[in-house]
Amino acid sequence: xxxxxxxxxxxxxxxxxxxxxxxxxxxxxxxxxxxxxxxxxxxxxxxxxxxxxxxxxxxxxxxxxxxxxxxxxxxxxxxxxxxxxxxxxxxxxxxxxxxxxxxxxxxxxxxxxxxxxxxxxxxxxxxxxxxxxxxxxxxxxxxxxxxxxxxxxxxxxxxxxxxxxxxxxxxxxxxxxxxxxxxxxxxxxxxxxxxxxxxxxxxxxxxxxxxxxxxxxxxxxxxxxxxxxxxxxxxxxxxxxxxxxxxxxxxxxxxxxxxxxxxxxxxxxxxxxxxxxxxxxxxxxxxxxxxxxxxxxxxxxxxxxxxxxxxxxxxxxxxxxxxx
Numbered sequence: 614x615x616x617x618x619x620x621x622x623x624x625x626x627x628x629x630x631x632x633x634x635x636x637x638x639x640x641x642x643x644x645x646x647x648x649x650x651x652x653x654x655x656x657x658x659x660x661x662x663x664x665x666x667x668x669x670x671x672x673x674x675x676x677x678x679x680x681x682x683x684x685x686x687x688x689x690x691x692x693x694x695x696x697x698x699x700x701x702x703x704x705x706x707x708x709x710x711x712x713x714x715x716x717x718x719x720x721x722x723x724x725x726x727x728x729x730x731x732x733x734x735x736x737x738x739x740x741x742x743x744x745x746x747x748x749x750x751x752x753x754x755x756x757x758x759x760x761x762x763x764x765x766x767x768x769x770x771x772x773x774x775x776x777x778x779x780x781x782x783x784x785x786x787x788x789x790x791x792x793x794x795x796x797x798x799x800x801x802x803x804x805x806x807x808x809x810x811x812x813x814x815x816x817x818x819x820x821x822x823x824x825x826x827x828x829x830x831x832x833x834x835x836x837x838x839x840x841x842x843x844x845x846x847x848x849x850x851x852x853x854x855x856x857x858x859x860x861x862x863x864x865x866x867x868x869x870x871x872x873x874x875x876x877x878x879x880x881x882x883x884x885x886x887x888x889x890x891x892x893x894x895x896x897x898x899x900x901x902x903x904x905x906x907x908x909x910x911x912x913x914x915x916x917x918x919x920x921x922x923x924x925x926x927x928x929x930x931x932x933x934x935x936x937x
Contacts, residue, residue, distance in 0.1 A: 655891075724737065736789065741809045757778075761799075779791055779836075791829055793839065822870055838883055841885050894925055899934040916935060
C-alpha cells in the first residue's frame with residue numbers, strides 16, 4: 614500500500630517546536646508540562662477500559678473457514694508457499710474453533726501445538742540480551758552485552774553475529790522464538806528500558822536490529838521485534854499511558870527502526886506495546902498493525918501482545934485490528 618498520513622489523530626493538543634520565525638514558539642513548546650485533563654473528544658473514542666465500546670469495533674469481513682473438515686494437510690506441507698496460496702484455506706478448514714482459540718489464547722512464551730494440522734508447539738523466550746525464562750531454571754546460554762553497548766560499536770556485523778548465536782543456541786535448546794531485539798528510542802536518559810534499546814538514533818537502531826534479526830533467522834529462529842511502537846517510557850506504561858506525536862516524528866524517528874527490521878532484516882514476528890499512540894492502544898491499532906505494518910511495509914507474520922495485564926488489553930479489538 615502507498616504510504617499516506619495515518620496518525621493525524623495522535624497529534625493531540627500539543628504545541629510542537631517550529632522553526633517558523635526563528636523558533637518563535639520555543640518558550641511555549643519547551644516549558645514544563647502542567648496538569649491537564651484529557652479533552653472530551655479524545656475521551657469519546659479512546660480505547661480504554663472505561664469506554665466499553667472501544668469506539669466502533671470493525672466488523673468481521675471475508676469468508677469464515679468451514680472448520681473441523683477432514684483432510685490430511687499438515688502445516689509443514691505449506692512451508693515456502695505463497696501467502697495467497699489456496700492451500701492455506703484448506704488447512705484452516707481442518708482446524709476447529711477450539712484450535713483457533715487455543716492458538717490465540719496460549720501465546721505466552723510459546724506457540725501452541727495444533728494436532729489437527731500437525732503443528733508442533735514451540736517455545737518463545739526472552740530477551741534482548743540473551744535467552745532468559747521465568748519457568749526454566751537451568752538455562753545455560755550466553756548473556757550478551759546490553760543493546761546500547763552493542764549499538765555503540767556501530768558494527769552491524771557484530772549485531773548479526775549476536776543474532777546468529779541466538780539462533781544457534783535456540784536450536785540447541787528447542788527454542789525457536791526470541792523476544793527481541795528491542796528497538797524503541799532513547800527518548801530520555803531516564804527511561805526504564807533503555808538498556809534493552811539500541812539508541813536515540815533511529816537509523817542506527819534499525820541497522821543493528823535488522824542485522825540481529827537476519828542473523829537469528831538464518832539459523833531458524835524467528836525474532837519478535839519489540840515493543841511496537843513508541844514504548845519509550847516505562848513509568849505508567851500499563852495504566853493507559855498515551856504518547857502523543859505528529860506524523861513526521863512518528864514516521865522518521867519512532868517507526869523507522871521497525872520499518873528497517875521488516876524490510877532489511879526480514880522480520881516475521883512482532884511484539885506490540887502496552888502504551889497508546891494518541892488515544893488508541895498500540896495492540897489494537899489498525900493504523901499501526903494493518904495499514905502501516907502489513908499494508909505499507911508488506912509484513913507477513915504474527916503480532917502478539919506484550920504480556921497480558923488486563924484493563925484495556927481487550928482481545929476482540931486486538932484481533933480485529935491486526936494483533937494475533
